[in-house]
Amino acid sequence: MRIYREKDYDAMSRRAATIIAAQIVAKPDCVLGLATGSSPVGTYKNLVAWNKQGDISFKEVRSVNLDEYYGLSGDHDQSYRYFMQTNLFDHVDIVPENTNVPNGLAQDPAAEGERYEALVASLGYADLQLLGMGRNGHIGFNEPCGEFPLITHLVDLTESTIEANARFFASADDVPKQALSMGIGTIMKARKILVVVSGEDKADAVAKAVQGPITPEVPASILQLHPDVTIVGDEAALSGLK
Numbered sequence: 001m002r003i004y005r006e007k008d009y010d011a012m013s014r015r016a017a018t019i020i021a022a023q024i025v026a027k028p029d030c031v032l033g034l035a036t037g038s039s040p041v042g043t044y045k046n047l048v049a050w051n052k053q054g055d056i057s058f059k060e061v062r063s064v065n066l067d068e069y070y071g072l073s074g075d076h077d078q079s080y081r082y083f084m085q086t087n088l089f090d091h092v093d094i095v096p097e098n099t100n101v102p103n104g105l106a107q108d109p110a111a112e113g114e115r116y117e118a119l120v121a122s123l124g125y126a127d128l129q130l131l132g133m134g135r136n137g138h139i140g141f142n143e144p145c146g147e148f149p150l151i152t153h154l155v156d157l158t159e160s161t162i163e164a165n166a167r168f169f170a171s172a173d174d175v176p177k178q179a180l181s182m183g184i185g186t187i188m189k190a191r192k193i194l195v196v197v198s199g200e201d202k203a204d205a206v207a208k209a210v211q212g213p214i215t216p217e218v219p220a221s222i223l224q225l226h227p228d229v230t231i232v233g234d235e236a237a238l239s240g241l242k
């Protein structure tokens with residue numbers, strides 16, 4: 001596991017973007033696993049700027065997103081499809097058909113989980129998977145629980161996640177209670193994993209994930225078993241590491 005300690009959010013975002021840009025340069029038709037949340041917003045801003053300057057191209061890139069709220073359409077301004085369009089896809093030369101996000105309106109979520117898992121498998125899984133981390137150590141929407149979920153599946157969100165994400169909705173009651181998420185198994189099949197973490201409220205989760213026991217109660221702790229993980233954090237998020 002490599003850890004980059006950056007002084008603040010902007011430096012974290014630049015560092016993470018350089019790692020993704022290097023992946024695109026090395027393999028222009030790579031499969032990028034993408035994440036949402038406030039943590040990767042700055043990373044995407046850098047990638048958009050470098051794409052506009054002509055330094056990197058997404059023309060051949062395929063993307064698979066980690067997760068989507070169950071019950072929200074792609075046009076809903078809090079859906080993860082909408083987030084990806086507005087933060088990245090609409091501003092770069094990626095081919096829209098090459099972008100994939102689970103369908104939050106699927107009538108049969110179990111079938112949608114299987115469809116999405118098969119799709120990610122058919123692309124050969126991610127060359128590079130970008131991850132944020134929840135305050136409770138969740139990755140994607142894999143919440144703390146009794147076992148590591150393997151494949152894309154429907155998740156019941158925890159109170160902690162609903163509370164943390166309520167800032168984006170009119171109230172906590174408006175936050176969807178379920179989501180479709182890649183499983184831990186799907187994420188671990190990525191060849192490389194890049195985690196971005198910022199802010200003091202992540203310090204405890206980061207410390208447990210990196211230095212605590214590997215347990216599904218801290219889903220990100222499984223990353224200790226992956227052979228190629230890079231964590232890029234600001235000083236506050238890494239402050240709990242010994």
Ligand code: GLP
Pocket residue numbers: 035036037038039040066067131132133134135139140141161165
């Ligand atoms: C959500 C997403 C995660 C993300 C987490 C942290 O729950 N499903 O993928 O990592 O939020 O979000 P933020 O980066 O806004 O703290």
